[in-house]
Amino acid sequence: MNFQEAMAKIKIAGRKFILVEDVIINGILIRLAELLENSKANILSENEKDLVKIAKNDPIYDRVLLDEKRIEFMARSVREIAAYGSPVGIELEHKVLKNGLDLRKVSVPLGVVGVIFESRPNVVIDIFALCFKSKNACILKGGSDAENSNEILMTLISQAIEGKCGENIFMIDLVFLLRNDRELVAEFLKSDRYVDVIIPRGGRGLIDFVRKNSTVPVIETGAGVVHAYFDEFGDSDKCREIVFNAKVSRPSVCNALDTLIVHRSRLNDLRNICIYLEEKKVEIYADEESFEILNENYSKNLLHKADPENFGTEYLSLKMSVKMVESLDEAIDHINTFGSGHSETIITENRERAKKFLDAVDAACVYVNASTRFT
Incomplete structure (x- = not known):
């Protein structure tokens, strides 16, 4: 499957996602939390493959580092997100015009959310859980520093979906981890036909690069000078x-x-x-x-x-x-x-x-x- 075909599948899956019941979504999130808790050894093993390439005094080391405490925190965060009420379908505004027209403003998913982030593998879980809860499909592009860690977490996400989606087989296509390939990233940033918004999560250099090169609308997060x-x-x-x-x-x-x-x-x-x-x-x-x-x-x-x-x-x-x-x-x-x-x-x-x-x-x-x- 080439990149365009993968994007098309995500777009189609995203449109179907709105009809999935919240109980199924929450069940998948809870299953993901369980998999995180039960797969610590595998996660730490893959994380170590990333860490051995980074000097311990390099600030990136701490960003890439996963330990049992951080894995437990990820699992706890996923459970908390599962326990939230659905952010979809909330009536934000309601008014009736003089001519009798009944108008309601209701919260809906964005559609397909792309997130480009640096170093931190926990972002894979954070972004997936938040997008999934709000019925958004997501495309993730992590940094090469945490490539092995990102892939094992993506595997657990896929297992959680496959194990709990029931008849909604299309849900497997709701999340996609983009491999580290500059040409693919460039194509991704121009995929406004399939991607509704891109969020760069990282330093000023990454944010500026995405803003300058993307034809997809960008939600800019802030680098921190605190x-x-x-x-x-x-x-x-x-x-x-x-x-x-x-x-x-x-x-x-x-x-x-x-x-x-x-x-x-x-x-x-x-x-x-x-x-x-x-x-x-x-x-x-x-x-x-x-x-x-x-x-x-x-x-x-x-x-x-x-x-x-x-x-x-x-x-x-x-x-x-x-x-x-x-x-x-x-x-x-x-x-x-x-x-x-x-x-x-x-x-x-x-x-x-x-x-x-x-x-x-x-x-x-x-x-x-x-x-x-x-x-």
């Missing part, structure tokens, strides 16, 4: 805990902290804020004022003077920038200039300043006294 602003009315100990969690809990993800912004009046608190970061060997790229403070007690081999480009960098590793500002307005301007619109947080005990930050910062998720890792 900030935490320590306000002049902030709690230093609270900031230390928030910054530590946002930077260290999983540095390779898009909602991990990249830049800490500190009000000038609180620069001396940097010593307290950065204690835990030093223990975890976090490299800091500090502006001149912040560098002078940190240089007194932060490890010399972990502390660097920042260049302008550091403040627009998504590190995805144990690195971060520190920037001093004179005011809340300057902090907001910096975030709106260098941020990617993903996740931003302020540490403050002043409600008015917190509200101004919430209102003025342009991001999908804006927090007060909370880690950006909640996104």
Whole structure:
């Protein structure tokens, strides 16, 4: 079967999918969760084939890595999605016109959703489960770094569908894993006859490439250049805990902290804020004022003077920038200039300043006294 034939089958299957009962969909998702739990050894074996090609100090290693805990989390997520009510067929709006015409706006599937993603094999399960629950067919293109891991997860998806679809044999065609072939990817991006929307999930380079080369409508997800602003009315100990969690809990993800912004009046608190970061060997790229403070007690081999480009960098590793500002307005301007619109947080005990930050910062998720890792 060539690529065009495969796309045609997915399109046809997607149109039929709307008529499948939710009980069948949920049964397949629950079966997938069971297969994930019962196939840990096989998953880890295939994942190891990917990991041996990556240096352990490479940020990609953690993104590709699967362990029992992460597999269990995938299974739990699939069960949670299965337990949700159906997002399809919900009446969003209803009105009757003066002429008696009865109008209803109802939620329906998008159709065929294409997702191009980097490194993380868990995305195979996440995207399939969300698309399947919402009665969308999906085409997945993962990174070559996780090729073996992606394929074993795709095999489990196929087994779950085959085992629970009953008479709905066409459901086997509802998900397709695109192999790593540049020509196929180029053809995929031009497949507006079959694909209704493409979602690039990864860094800025991937997002820009898809946006520039796709004739299929694109839903652009955000690369994460994430900030935490320590306000002049902030709690230093609270900031230390928030910054530590946002930077260290999983540095390779898009909602991990990249830049800490500190009000000038609180620069001396940097010593307290950065204690835990030093223990975890976090490299800091500090502006001149912040560098002078940190240089007194932060490890010399972990502390660097920042260049302008550091403040627009998504590190995805144990690195971060520190920037001093004179005011809340300057902090907001910096975030709106260098941020990617993903996740931003302020540490403050002043409600008015917190509200101004919430209102003025342009991001999908804006927090007060909370880690950006909640996104």
